[in-house]
Amino acid sequence: MDTIEIQRIVELEDDNWWYRERRGILARELRRMAMPGTAVDIGAAGGGNTRVLREHGWEAIAVDSSTTAVDLCLSQGIEAYHGDARYLPLPSRGQDLALAFNVLEHIEEDRDAAAEIARVLRPGGTALIAVPCDMALWSAHDVALGRVRRYSRLDLVDLLEGAGLVVERLWNWNVLLRPLVRMRRHRARHREDMTQLRPVTNEALRLITFVERHLPVKSWPGVTLFARAHRPWF
Known part of the structure; x- marks a missing residue:
């Protein structure tokens, strides 16, 4: 993700419907967990989701491949590190929760990234993953965002199970808006700009x-x- 894109996210995420609801989904999942612990937000960008983790009592750190994103997180008092999702700068079995929202679709070697998520989780630790769904929705929007794929349900299950994780729940989001998204993106020749809303x-x-x-x-x-998946105890 380039510097301009990260700056756009920072400007948008407090009020934009998409970022607000995604933070809401994260908050609801956190409330389902027994107690907070250590967490890593992989591909943290402006740190919006990392802040949600911290607000819910998690000892959260941010990791991003962009130095701009790391600097933005640090400026907000968030512990942040520069790193590639395929080679996380973290010890094995050190995290109770690994968050990767809209990260895996940007990585050619997504299996390496999934393996890293499993590696840094403690036995019993949880992974929360979000990816764009269904190649039938592929458009110029995906290309402009630097994505290399969209996932089917089977694709994502295969990826996570291949990394040694146990998938607990799988669900779709923006179901009601899918027909509109498909129509608009297939007509557009460039990415949709949320700043125009x-x-x-x-x-x-x-x-x-x-x-x-x-x-x-x-x-x-x-x-x-x-x-939502977890690393097995054994």
Whole structure:
């Protein structure tokens, strides 16, 4: 992720519907866990998700391949390190939680990155993963963001299980918005720019994701795929 993209994220993530709801998903998953511990936010960018971890009592550190992202995290008082997701600068079995939201799709060697997630987790430790779903949605938006793939449910399960993790839950997000996303992105010749959203549009999209949260649609095709997995005790 380049410097301009990271700066755009920092400017957007406090108010933008997509980042706000993604932080909400993280917060809800954290509340399902027994107690906080050590955590690493891989591909932390501006540190928005790292802050959520810290707010919930986690001893969280950020790792990013961009020095700009690391500097931004450090400026907010977040412990942060420069590192590649395929070669995390962390000891083995040291983390209770590994977070990788929208990271794996940017890496050709995603199996190496998944293996690193498993390596740094303690036995019984949890991995929370988010990736873009379904190559049928592939568009110029993905190319502009530097993605190399989108994942099916089977793809993601195979990746995580291949790293030695046990998948506990798999669910889709932005199910209700998928038809609109597919139409807009297949018509566009360049990436969608979220900075162009008007406040009324931003609020409408936020309300749609709120409604989706309470509907039994998480197994339906969506735009983003989430997974919760753990490293086995033995």
